Amino acid sequence: MTGTPGVGLSAWRFVTTFGVVSLLADIVYEGARSITGPLLASLGATAVVVGVVTGVGEAAALILRMVSGPLADRTGRFWTWTIGGYFLTVVTVPFLGAVGVLWAAAALIIAERVGKAVRSPAKDTLLSHATAVTGRGRGFAVHEAMDQIGAVAGPLAVAAMLVVFGGDYAPTLALLAVPGVGVLALLAWLRVRVPEPARYEVEAAPSTKPVARVSFLRSLPRSFWTYAGFSAATMLGFTTFGVLSFHQVERGVVHVAVVPVIYAAAMVADALAALATGWVYDKVGAVVLGALPVMAGLVPALAFNDHLVPVVAGALVWGAAVGIQESTLRAVVADLVEPARRATAYGIYAAVLGCAAAAGGALTGYLYGQSVPLLVGVVIGVQAIALAVLPVVRRVAR
Secondary structure, three states: OOOOOOOOOOHHHHHHHHHHHHHHHHHHHHHHHOOHHHHHHHOOOOHHHHHHHHHHHHHHHHHOHHHHHHHHHHHOOHHHHHHHHHHHHHHHHHHOOOOOOHHHHHHHHHHHHHHHHHHHHHHHHHHHHHHHHHOHHHHHHHHHHHHHHHHHHHHHHHHHHHHHOOOOHHHHHHOOHHHHHHHHHHHHHHHHHOOOOHHHHHHHOOOOOOOOOOOOOOOOOHHHHHHHHHHHHHHHOOOOHHHHHHHHHHOOOOOHHHHHHHHHHHHHHHHHHHHHHHHHHHHHOHHHHHHHHHHHHHHHHHHOOOOHHHHHHHHHHHHHHHHHHHOHHHHHHHHHOOHHHHHHHHHHHHHHHHHHHHHHHHHHHHHHHHOHHHHHHHHHHHHHHHHHHHHHHHHHHO
16 A cells, blocks of 8 residues: 555555644643633623534534535535645634733634534545545544544643643644644654555555546435435434533633543543444444434533532533544544545535534523523424434435
């Protein structure tokens, strides 16, 4: 494999090296995201504002992929889109603590998420080629688990720096520029070593005809749209960590410096859930996705409590659900859509989820301010609908 033109690393080496890139990037942006709620609250934000900003941020990270995905497919410049998106993320976060006004902080939070929108369809497509060799579920799961090492290290580093700097967000977030430099350097090296990752998929299926460029207007398979609908339902009632952390601090459950520690623990749950469901998906298929709506329904029932133990338990369940969303859900898309349309599919899929995320962030933020029992009831109802659709998803995924 390493002797094939365009492939300078084994498939597993490519996946794990990209995992290190994501690890360093997660130190940057997950470290910042772990304190998004308290940071915005310190600038005068209410629970609704936190819910809207974080929801819109997640929507931007997802909906804009409808543009970046098709453009990546049409231009074929997957590395350019990937590196550009990472660059936008690592240059916005260090300034987040220094702006001092709510609107500017909100703009930077959303801009960081735009960086994720720019890179994700292209990055997922690059990874999907290598996972044709490693196994879809396993490859995406290992990448996600390495990604979450950074998601644990980042919040813990932020928590330690908040203690050292007396709760000052500015120097804490400024120091996150250091791993950001590492992200860009490693991406440049990986780009040189593996300029054409699509070769992995050609080698994995040598009898397959070469991938041809297809029209943007060509329809995606019906199975893809069915699957996207199921995924959107699970996101519609999914609470953002911004609202969870707002509750933790404003209700006096924990001190603000403890919030990143809870977030780090959630990221450990994320990695473990990704590995478990990725391996199970490769063996039994989409039935493993049934865990996602159950977890999404449990999150508000546990997390919006005034006692530490259920709050932490809710955060851990939240993390496990995110692990499934970030690994196994992406693996299914790669199995449903041919390579020539895969970046487009990832972009459209993310846009569908983004609409649900925006609605879910605003909905949970609003309902939190009205009635926690009502919030819990609505989310459980939405997830029950998603669970009812799962048998259809299993059939089309086959």
